Amino acid sequence: MAEPILQVEHLGKVFESRRGRAAVAAVDDVSFTVAPGGSLAIVGESGAGKTTVARMLLGLETPTSGRILLAGHERDRRRLPTAERRRRARDLQIVFQDPSTSLDPRQRVGNCLEEVLRLHSGHDRRTRGERVLQLLYQVGLDERHVRSVPRQLSSGQCQRVAIARALAPEPKVLVLDEAVSALDVSIQGQILNLLSDLRAQTGVAYVFISHDLAVVRQVTDELIVMRNGQVVEVGRTARVLDAPRHPYTQLLRSSVPGPGWTPRRGGLGETPMRA
Amino acid sequence: MVSALLELEGLRVSVPYEGGLRRVVHRVDLSVAAGESVGLVGESGAGKSMTARTVVRLLPPGATVEGSVRFDGREVLAMSPSELRAHRAADAAMIFQDPRAHTNPLRTVGDYLTEGMRLNQRLPKRASQERACDLLGAVGVGSPRARLSQYPHELSSGLLQRVMIAAALSAEPRLLLADEPTTALDVTTQAEVVAILSDLRERLGLAMLFITHDLDLAAAICDRTAVMYAGSIVEVQGSGELHDHARHPYTEGLVAARPSVDTTLRRLPVIPGRPTAAFEAPPGCAFAPRCRHALAHCTAERPVLAPLGRAMVACLRAAELHPQQPADDEETDRG
Amino acid sequence: MSGVDLSPVEAGPIAKSPTWSRLRRRLGPLGLAALAAIGGLWLVALLAPVLPVADPTDVDLTSTFAPPSAGHPLGADSNGRDILARLVWGARTALLGPLVVTVVATAVGVLLAVVAAWRGGWFDSVISRVFDLLFGFPGILLALVVAAVVGAGFGAAVAALSVAFIPYIGRVTRAGALQQLRLPYVAALRVLGQSPTAICARHLVPNLGAIIVAQAALTFGYALVDLAALSYLGLGVDQATPDWGGIVAAGQADILSGYPQQSLYAGALIVLAVAAFSIVAERLAGRAHAWRRLW
Numbered sequence: 048m049a050e051p052i053l054q055v056e057h058l059g060k061v062f063e064s065r066r067g068r069a070a071v072a073a074v075d076d077v078s079f080t081v082a083p084g085g086s087l088a089i090v091g092e093s094g095a096g097k098t099t100v101a102r103m104l105l106g107l108e109t110p111t112s113g114r115i116l117l118a119g120h121e122r123d124r125r126r127l128p129t130a131e132r133r134r135r136a137r138d139l140q141i142v143f144q145d146p147s148t149s150l151d152p153r154q155r156v157g158n159c160l161e162e163v164l165r166l167h168s169g170h171d172r173r174t175r176g177e178r179v180l181q182l183l184y185q186v187g188l189d190e191r192h193v194r195s196v197p198r199q200l201s202s203g204q205c206q207r208v209a210i211a212r213a214l215a216p217e218p219k220v221l222v223l224d225e226a227v228s229a230l231d232v233s234i235q236g237q238i239l240n241l242l243s244d245l246r247a248q249t250g251v252a253y254v255f256i257s258h259d260l261a262v263v264r265q266v267t268d269e270l271i272v273m274r275n276g277q278v279v280e281v282g283r284t285a286r287v288l289d290a291p292r293h294p295y296t297q298l299l300r301s302s303v304p305g306p307g308w309t310p311r312r313g314g315l316g317e318t319p320m321r322a
Numbered sequence: 323m324v325s326a327l328l329e330l331e332g333l334r335v336s337v338p339y340e341g342g343l344r345r346v347v348h349r350v351d352l353s354v355a356a357g358e359s360v361g362l363v364g365e366s367g368a369g370k371s372m373t374a375r376t377v378v379r380l381l382p383p384g385a386t387v388e389g390s391v392r393f394d395g396r397e398v399l400a401m402s403p404s405e406l407r408a409h410r411a412a413d414a415a416m417i418f419q420d421p422r423a424h425t426n427p428l429r430t431v432g433d434y435l436t437e438g439m440r441l442n443q444r445l446p447k448r449a450s451q452e453r454a455c456d457l458l459g460a461v462g463v464g465s466p467r468a469r470l471s472q473y474p475h476e477l478s479s480g481l482l483q484r485v486m487i488a489a490a491l492s493a494e495p496r497l498l499l500a501d502e503p504t505t506a507l508d509v510t511t512q513a514e515v516v517a518i519l520s521d522l523r524e525r526l527g528l529a530m531l532f533i534t535h536d537l538d539l540a541a542a543i544c545d546r547t548a549v550m551y552a553g554s555i556v557e558v559q560g561s562g563e564l565h566d567h568a569r570h571p572y573t574e575g576l577v578a579a580r581p582s583v584d585t586t587l588r589r590l591p592v593i594p595g596r597p598t599a600a601f602e603a604p605p606g607c608a609f610a611p612r613c614r615h616a617l618a619h620c621t622a623e624r625p626v627l628a629p630l631g632r633a634m635v636a637c638l639r640a641a642e643l644h645p646q647q648p649a650d651d652e653e654t655d656r657g
Numbered sequence: 658m659s660g661v662d663l664s665p666v667e668a669g670p671i672a673k674s675p676t677w678s679r680l681r682r683r684l685g686p687l688g689l690a691a692l693a694a695i696g697g698l699w700l701v702a703l704l705a706p707v708l709p710v711a712d713p714t715d716v717d718l719t720s721t722f723a724p725p726s727a728g729h730p731l732g733a734d735s736n737g738r739d740i741l742a743r744l745v746w747g748a749r750t751a752l753l754g755p756l757v758v759t760v761v762a763t764a765v766g767v768l769l770a771v772v773a774a775w776r777g778g779w780f781d782s783v784i785s786r787v788f789d790l791l792f793g794f795p796g797i798l799l800a801l802v803v804a805a806v807v808g809a810g811f812g813a814a815v816a817a818l819s820v821a822f823i824p825y826i827g828r829v830t831r832a833g834a835l836q837q838l839r840l841p842y843v844a845a846l847r848v849l850g851q852s853p854t855a856i857c858a859r860h861l862v863p864n865l866g867a868i869i870v871a872q873a874a875l876t877f878g879y880a881l882v883d884l885a886a887l888s889y890l891g892l893g894v895d896q897a898t899p900d901w902g903g904i905v906a907a908g909q910a911d912i913l914s915g916y917p918q919q920s921l922y923a924g925a926l927i928v929l930a931v932a933a934f935s936i937v938a939e940r941l942a943g944r945a946h947a948w949r950r951l952w
Contacts, residue, residue, distance in 0.1 A: 093508055133850030140848060151864070167850070213845075233575065299509060
């Protein structure tokens with residue numbers, strides 16, 4: 048196999064104890080790799096630590112242990128100066144869950160994309176304008192949307208803009224944090240197809256965080272299951288979902304509603320009390 | 323034929339928006355029999371939440387409602403304030419998607435549960451607390467006595483949702499209106515909560531109107547499912563049937579657009595465009611602009627729910643697209 | 658082609674009502690009347706030199722306490738000066754002072770608030786304590802202290818009030834900024850490599866616009882009252898320049914003589930101006946009705 052584009056080794060994040068709360072290990076010894084152009088799912092329920100992993104990948108949170116290697120460069124832990132952050136933007140980008148709050152509500156779509164292009168490409172104004180249109184077409188929008196503000200767009204359209212914005216710096220890896228969870232079913236289907244197409248067209252790799260096993264099956268090749276900050280199972284998506292080995296994965300798989308599914312009580316017991 | 327516990331007839335709802343009114347429920351006719359569980363499935367703007375809210379008249383200020391909402395023969399829309407209070411307390415109870423938004427963070431769980439009992443049923447404090455503990459036990463909350471003195475922020479969402487269900491049951495309603503109660507929960511918690519609801523329904527003979535965007539979930543726990551689009555019902559069928567033999571193009575599209583946990587498709591078949599609300603719908607069939615079976619007359623005439631085999635479908639081309647099998651005619655159709 | 662988003666249902670963006678009619682709806686009839694009143698007062702202040710009124714400093718001892726007439730539409734004061742002219746010219750200092758106070762307090766307050774919210778930690782603690790400290794000094798008290806140190810005068814009064822009002826805008830803006838900074842679009846911009854200065858200036862502050870403008874309008878009203886009070890006490894504008902507060906003070910003795918006009922009119926104008934600003938501020942800061950998001 049070719050050199051992985053993203054390598055995470057024994058990643059850990061401990062939130063220190065504060066005012067009566069014990070120290071919490073939100074992420075504990077997590078390791079995974081993503082092949083160039085590959086697609087990895089991080090699956091788990093709330094509190095599993097998936098979002099903390101994402102934030103560490105993005106440099107929004109500093110790991111307390113382990114390391115992250117992207118395209119061979121180590122992403123170190125210091126607080127980053129802006130120039131360095133700008134360089135890293137071309138390595139890894141993110142699409143968030145909520146389309147309505149992940150865009151600046153007062154900024155027009157065209158300006159939003161242009162701002163990103165101004166930061167990363169040396170193009171002149173006209174070329175930037177062309178590139179903005181190119182990005183919009185790529186995500187299934189068009190010139191009508193250039194002058195729109197997020198309020199005027201549906202959630203599906205907003206999410207497409209967010210994807211376009213994330214692709215503008217031409218990153219090698221795209222983190223999708225529950226990126227389709229807030230969308231209607233029919234729109235979700237459109238966006239999932241879009242994501243598959245984009246990966247084929249641009250060769251970008253995905254780290255797809257989700258709680259939805261069906262979505263994950265559709266769009267990812269590999270999968271890791273997290274629970275309470277740790278990885279409990281790893282493997283090819285189809286294999287893990289068809290024949291889960293870890294009891295927690297089996298529980299997750301059996302909790303998915305579908306034809307012939309009957310809900311049963313006493314599966315997990317009640318969720319433990321949070322401090 | 324058993325008379326229905328809940329009957330919605332010719333229901334139309336408009337809500338205020340920027341100085342005017344917008345239609346969100348175009349026309350709904352639906353009935354729920356005692357002890358029956360009916361699912362109401364749809365995407366954003368379908369009007370399902372508003373439909374359920376009319377049953378307890380929990381609508382935004384300035385909203386207008388036309389048509390009839392009959393609970394056990396009594397017209398809810400014509401009830402006086404005191405009758406409405408009694409109705410909300412004892413006949414129909416509603417549970418919502420976000421338990422935190424519907425519980426007072428400054429009051430304990432015990433207060434939340436017992437308030438209704440003390441006010442409406444005039445139970446003394448100790449008796450109401452006993453009853454609260456019983457209810458918490460029924461919904462699977464451990465150490466109920468300890469829970470009574472806790473505050474909402476000390477409980478996880480799953481637990482709090484169960485508390486909300488317990489509160490809804492405290493007045494022994496005959497109908498439970500569940501507005502996406504598990505959408506915000508983890509999938510394992512969702513399975514638990516859904517199991518609790520099914521269990522309670524069986525034991526107490528509760529009827530339920532379950533709103534969700536998840537067809538699979540509705541298929542699992544509802545006897546019948548109604549699919550809504552742009553403010554009206556487009557299909558009603560027994561839940562098992564709906565998944566495999568959807569009759570309305572929208573339902574078919576919805577089933578097809580959802581990825582499967584068991585198989586990977588190269589591409590998901592999608593419905594183009596986006597879901598609309600009643601006020602955005604064009605004349606004629608609201609789904610026509612997105613429908614691949616649409617013909618000229620679909621934009622001229624608005625279809626109404628009509629029987630087709632064992633289903634009710636609102637599509638002008640339904641009979642044509644789904645030719646009847648002899649087996650379909652064996653049972654007389656029920657709405 | 659992926660994700661066909663161009664079906665007839667999606668044709669074009671949703672028509673949105675223009676900003677002006679949304680503003681009109683927000684303000685309501687009372688808010689619009691208040692806005693008109695404010696506009697009127699500003700117009701008068703700006704156009705004072707060209708308005709057909711008498712010279713406000715024109716002392717004419719033959720017309721002391723003259724009743725309303727063609728030459729003196731609102732009558733004359735104890736020195737025979739035209740009351741209307743003094744009120745019209747008084748508008749200039751009455752409105753200019755608060756304007757400077759508002760601009761300075763807003764600029765400094767917003768800057769400190771944004772830095773505190775963005776940096777957090779030590780910066781936030783220090784700036785918040787500075788705000789708390791300034792809160793301890795009501796505007797007038799600070800002005801008295803400044804007057805004692807550098808001597809009375811309009812400039813000193815304006816400077817003192819500018820400082821005193823910083824924490825009001827600062828605190829509200831900081832709260833709003835903290836809320837905005839939690840939203841994902843800020844994280845997205847950081848990950849995209851945008852500099853903190855650009856994020857704050859081009860994204861954060863514009864999104865706080867509504868809060869800042871509302872608070873500024875409120876500040877204007879309070880500053881107006883405080884400056885008038887200082888002039889009344891003799892610490893603001895010097896005696897010769899017409900100023901509403903000063904007019905109230907000057908006319909005080911005359912009330913007992915049976916000539917309350919100048920104090921009354923000047924006082925009424927102060928109340929009108931402050932009320933108008935308060936109403937507009939309150940309406941602008943109003944929040945969208947939560948029910949809109951139900952379906």
